[in-house]
Amino acid sequence: MTLQEMGLQAKHAALPLQKIDSKTKSAGLLAIADALRSHASRILEANQKDVEAFVQKNGKSAMVDRLTLTKERIEEMARGVEKVESLPDPIGEVTGMIKRPNGLVIGTKRVPLGVIGIIYEARPNVTVDAAALCLKTANACILRGGSEAILSNSVLVDVMTEALDAVGFPKGCLQLVRDTSRETARELMRLSPYLDVLIPRGSKGLIRSVVENATVPVIETGAGNCHVYVERTADFSMATDIFVNAKTSRPSVCNACESLLVDEAIAKELLPIIAEAVKPYQVEIRGCEKTCAILPEAVMASEEDYYTEYNDFIVSVKVVADIEEAIDHINEHGSRHSEAIITRDYAMANRFLEEIDAAAVYVNASTRFTDGNEFGYGAEIGISTQKLHARGPMGLTALTSTKHIIYGNGQIR
Numbered sequence: 193m194t195l196q197e198m199g200l201q202a203k204h205a206a207l208p209l210q211k212i213d214s215k216t217k218s219a220g221l222l223a224i225a226d227a228l229r230s231h232a233s234r235i236l237e238a239n240q241k242d243v244e245a246f247v248q249k250n251g252k253s254a255m256v257d258r259l260t261l262t263k264e265r266i267e268e269m270a271r272g273v274e275k276v277e278s279l280p281d282p283i284g285e286v287t288g289m290i291k292r293p294n295g296l297v298i299g300t301k302r303v304p305l306g307v308i309g310i311i312y313e314a315r316p317n318v319t320v321d322a323a324a325l326c327l328k329t330a331n332a333c334i335l336r337g338g339s340e341a342i343l344s345n346s347v348l349v350d351v352m353t354e355a356l357d358a359v360g361f362p363k364g365c366l367q368l369v370r371d372t373s374r375e376t377a378r379e380l381m382r383l384s385p386y387l388d389v390l391i392p393r394g395s396k397g398l399i400r401s402v403v404e405n406a407t408v409p410v411i412e413t414g415a416g417n418c419h420v421y422v423e424r425t426a427d428f429s430m431a432t433d434i435f436v437n438a439k440t441s442r443p444s445v446c447n448a449c450e451s452l453l454v455d456e457a458i459a460k461e462l463l464p465i466i467a468e469a470v471k472p473y474q475v476e477i478r479g480c481e482k483t484c485a486i487l488p489e490a491v492m493a494s495e496e497d498y499y500t501e502y503n504d505f506i507v508s509v510k511v512v513a514d515i516e517e518a519i520d521h522i523n524e525h526g527s528r529h530s531e532a533i534i535t536r537d538y539a540m541a542n543r544f545l546e547e548i549d550a551a552a553v554y555v556n557a558s559t560r561f562t563d564g565n566e567f568g569y570g571a572e573i574g575i576s577t578q579k580l581h582a583r584g585p586m587g588l589t590a591l592t593s594t595k596h597i598i599y600g601n602g603q604i605r
Contacts, residue, residue, distance in 0.1 A: 195379050199386025201364030202307045202332040208362040210304055210330045214281040216359065221277035221324055223355035225270040228320065231351045232266045238343040239316065246314070246340050255503060258444045259314045259340055269320045275570035276324045282588050283330050286597065297599040302592045304330040306388035309380055310573070311402060313338040313394035319348045321564070321571035323366050327356075329591040332365045334387070336380050338394070339372035346370060381406040391586075393574040396501060396527075411586070414551075414577025415501045416446030417527040418559045421518045421544070423535035424455040428462055430556060431534040432469050438532070438558040440473040444503045446575060447530050447562040451498060451508045453518045459511045460486055475505045482511035498525045515540055519547050526550060528577040530559040551577050551584040 193201075212220075228235070239261040246259055282302050289299035308331045312318045319335055326333035337345040349368040356366060369376055381390060384407045392402035396415035403410055420438055422431045438449035454462055463486045467477060477483070478493035490509065497508040498521070512518045515533075522531050532554035533544040541555040552562045552575075562585060564572025569587025576582045582590035 195369065195376060195383060196386075198334055198364075198367050198369070199307070199383050202334055202367060203386045205362040205364040206304070206306050206332045209327075209332055209365045210283070212330060212361070214283075216361075217281065217328060217330070218277050220327060220356050220359045220361050221273050223359050224320075224324065224352050225273040225277070227351045227355040228266055228270040228273070228348075231347070232263055235266060235344065235347050235351065236261060236263065238347040239341075242316075242341050242343045253504065255314060255444050257442065259316070259344075261316055261344060265317065269317050272317075272321060272565060272571045273324045275565065276328050276588070279328070279570050279588060281328065282592055294603050295601060296603055299597050300594040301597050302589070303595050305591055305593055307332045307334065307386055308591065309334045309336070309383065309387045309390040309408065311336045311377060311380060311390065311392045311394070311398065312574075313398060314340040316341045316344040316348060318393060319345045319368075320352070322573055323349075323352055324571055325573050325586075325588060325591055327361070327366065329588050331591055334367050334369065334380070334383075336369040336377060337372070342370065342372050377401075378405060381408060384408050391574055411574075411576055411582060411590075412578045413574030413586075414446075414527045414529050416448065416529040416559075416575070417450050417499065417501045417525065418447060418530045418532075419451045419453055419522050419526060420449045420532045420534065420559065421453040421512075421515075421522065422455060422458070422462060423515060423518075423533055423537060423540050423544075424457040425536040425540070426455075426458070426462075426534040427536060428458075428465060431462065432466055434532065434534055434556070434558050435466055436469050436473075438560055439475060439507055440470060440505065441558075441560055443505055445560075446501070447559050448503070449507065449532075449559055450501055451510070451525070453510050453512050453521060454483075455515075455518075456482065456511045456513055459483075463487055463509070463511075470507075473505055475507055477507055477509055479509040480511055483509045486511075501527065515543060519544065523547075523549050529575060530554065530562040532557060532559050551575060 285302040310322050387408045390408040391411045392399045393413045477490040478497045479490040484490045528550050530552040531548050531550045564585040572585040
């Protein structure tokens with residue numbers, strides 16, 4: 193099937209999908225969750241082939257973790273779908289009903305976006321999260337995952353569409369582009385007659401390519417060059433625990449810490465403690481001159497390092513004079529994703545919250561919490577780093593729009 197044919201089928205599915213009631217949508221999502229569990233061995237078999245092919249081509253790296261599925265992760269995916277099912281259905285919600293002096297009664301009604309295209313890379317769980325969120329909000333979706341996960345994604349979509357067919361969802365409401373060539377990606381970016389919005393989720397290069405080449409409206413999800421800044425009043429134990437978690441718990445994901453900033457008043461004492469704490473993880477430290485003077489094992493960082501999302505056991509480190517330098521550095525080098533300050537000073541915390549330009553700003557907590565499920569959304573379509581329409585983890589309401597509804601009794605103008 194060509195992309196044009198897929199787009200047409202999705203467009204035809206969008207209207208009947210909008211007419212499906214909440215009870216039927218819930219039945220479809222619960223059927224998907226059950227199907228994921230019952231077909232776990234089938235999914236894992238396909239995923240193992242994807243992982244083996246990736247390692248053979250690229251060698252082992254932190255990116256393998258993003259690609260790998262386990263029985264436990266499939267269970268997490270199923271529970272995520274169930275969480276989405278349990279959330280209130282935003283579609284059809286009417287708010288703001290007001291009566292004008294001329295007697296017109298005007299309100300806003302929440303409606304689906306229509307047909308959503310999603311381009312993403314090596315995380316099969318995105319296939320399930322995206323499908324669940326789109327279906328809950330009555331949006332038809334066309335998914336285009338990366339070549340690294342094509343076998344996993346194909347089985348996942350087959351399993352989900354089989355479940356949806358049994359419940360009576362319209363044909364074409366969930367589709368996967370199985371040709372992972374660059375040509376199909378570029379064609380999807382220009383599928384304007386059929387797509388209402390395109391959401392890229394992946395590397396900085398992928399997102400830049402979509403933003404620069406798409407003729408379809410784009411919701412930009414950003415790469416995660418996330419920072420942890422340790423202010424001079426910080427508790428050392430807390431700072432160390434938070435940084436180790438943010439950097440090492442899952443370095444391949446976008447909410448992992450990529451850069452550590454430390455106030456120079458505490459750097460000589462704190463940096464050796466942090467360096468010792470990350471030794472078991474073999475984290476490579478790339479630091480400024482002051483960092484390298486304190487840590488003999490550190491290598492000199494380039495300016496480019498401070499802009500880099502490593503997705504690996506590498507961190508850039510900079511010793512800063514004060515919070516003003518930290519804020520300036522983050523706003524210059526960050527990707528507007530997630531930033532954290534560790535401090536015991538209430539005024540410093542508030543200043544950081546006020547002046548940092550990012551989708552999520554933390555005080556005394558790990559950046560790893562920037563996630564739709566952790567924020568109570570059940571799942572996420574991505575982390576938006578732009579400011580129009582949606583920002584931060586994009587849950588159900590981010591996949592909706594509104595239309596005005598007006599009741600009259602013969603008014604003319």
